[in-house]
Amino acid sequence: MRLDGFGLFVDDMPTMVRFYRDVLGFEISEGDNAVNVYLIKDGTLFMLYERKNFEKMTSRNYEYLRGVNGHFEIALYVDTFEEVDKEYARIIAHGGQSVLEPSTMPWGQRTCYIADPEGNLVEIGSFNRPFDR
Numbered sequence: 001m002r003l004d005g006f007g008l009f010v011d012d013m014p015t016m017v018r019f020y021r022d023v024l025g026f027e028i029s030e031g032d033n034a035v036n037v038y039l040i041k042d043g044t045l046f047m048l049y050e051r052k053n054f055e056k057m058t059s060r061n062y063e064y065l066r067g068v069n070g071h072f073e074i075a076l077y078v079d080t081f082e083e084v085d086k087e088y089a090r091i092i093a094h095g096g097q098s099v100l101e102p103s104t105m106p107w108g109q110r111t112c113y114i115a116d117p118e119g120n121l122v123e124i125g126s127f128n129r130p131f132d133r
Contacts, residue, residue: 005045008120009064013037013050015117020048023094024076024122046074065119068099073113073121077131081110084126088112096122 010016014032021028026039026046037048055061065071078084085102092098096114099121104110111125 005047007047007049009049009051009054009062010118011051011064012117013048016048019095019117020046023091023096041076068097068115068119068121070121073123075123075125078124078126079128079130081126081128084110084112084124087124088114091122091124 008016013034017028017030017032017034017037020026020039024041026041028037028039030037035050035053039046039048051062051064076087078087081102081104088098088102091114095117097116097119099113099115100111102110102112109125109127111123114122114124116122
């Protein structure tokens with residue numbers, strides 16, 4: 001088995017598509033009102049699934065957290081500390097909700113957290129050098 005991608009179950013597909021496409025820069029080929037949306041960011045597949053459609057498909061009801069939640073994070077990397085600050089300000093100006101303003105951590109990473117329109121955490125971080133796996 002290999003990791004293919006990961007998905008997020010969403011309530012308001014058009015709002016979430018606009019945020020991930022227009023604000024965070026994910027590539028999206030489907031329209032705002034698709035039931036399932038496939039996003040690509042730096043070669044990683046990220047999917048948005050409409051909650052009500054998933055429940056119908058699986059014949060089950062699920063519980064979803066409301067507001068800012070801490071179940072997981074989507075981590076995005078930038079090359080410099082300055083880019084962390086710049087991207088944070090830009091995303092907040094475009095509707096992202098501030099969770100943690102840019103801060104330099106004891107382990108040497110500058111990071112910040114915002115929440116997407118449905119409260120999922122997005123981290124933007126840097127070790128002040130280009131990304132190296």
